[in-house]
Amino acid sequence: WTWPSLLQKKLKPYGVTIDVEAIGGKTSSWMLSALKKRFQSGSSWDRVILYGGGNDASNMSIPLDTTISNFQKMIDISNSHGCEVWVNLGWKVEGKFMDINILPVGRPANLLNKRTDWIPYVEKRKTLQSRLKQDLTGCQFIEPYDLESKTSDGIHPTPEGHKLVCDFILKTIDTTSYK
DSSP: OOOHHHHHHGGGGTTOOOOOOOOOTOOOHHHHHHHHHHTTTTTTOSSEEEEHHHHHHTTTTTOOOOOOHHHHHHHHHHHHOOOOEEEEEOOOOTTTOOOOOOOOOSTTTOOSSSGGGGGHHHHHHHHHHHHHHHHOOEEEEEOBBOOOTTTTSSSSHHOOOOHHHHHHHHSSGGGGGOO
């Protein structure tokens, strides 16, 4: 039910395959390392969609400059291998998404003890989304999209939210070229 799986199902009739390199909780440094390894192993693609940075934004020890640098390196490496590169800017920070009234607090995995502790992280996420668009070169962007508050925890989309992400990404793919 994740957006890459849904996208694969929609594109399968056109002979399109999708490789997903993702592990929950990983940062842009991991993304950069994983992408390098995939290219070194001989992987190649027509298009690379970079979607990440949220875990960087949720970690105050990772400066936004580091995240931006990691994304630019991934773009440059992908371009050097002949890939079309798109950066998914993610969902709009509105509605329930990043709403401090529903974001988790007080759990062992979450060191934030009160709802207002989320405010700097919400602001960091907004700034990252803006800076990705402003600072990155050599790529195209999937603009921020409205997931219509389809979240249960303020951070992660529900299955219905993943369907919306799939549809936004599908709009960037010209399926007429596959017929």
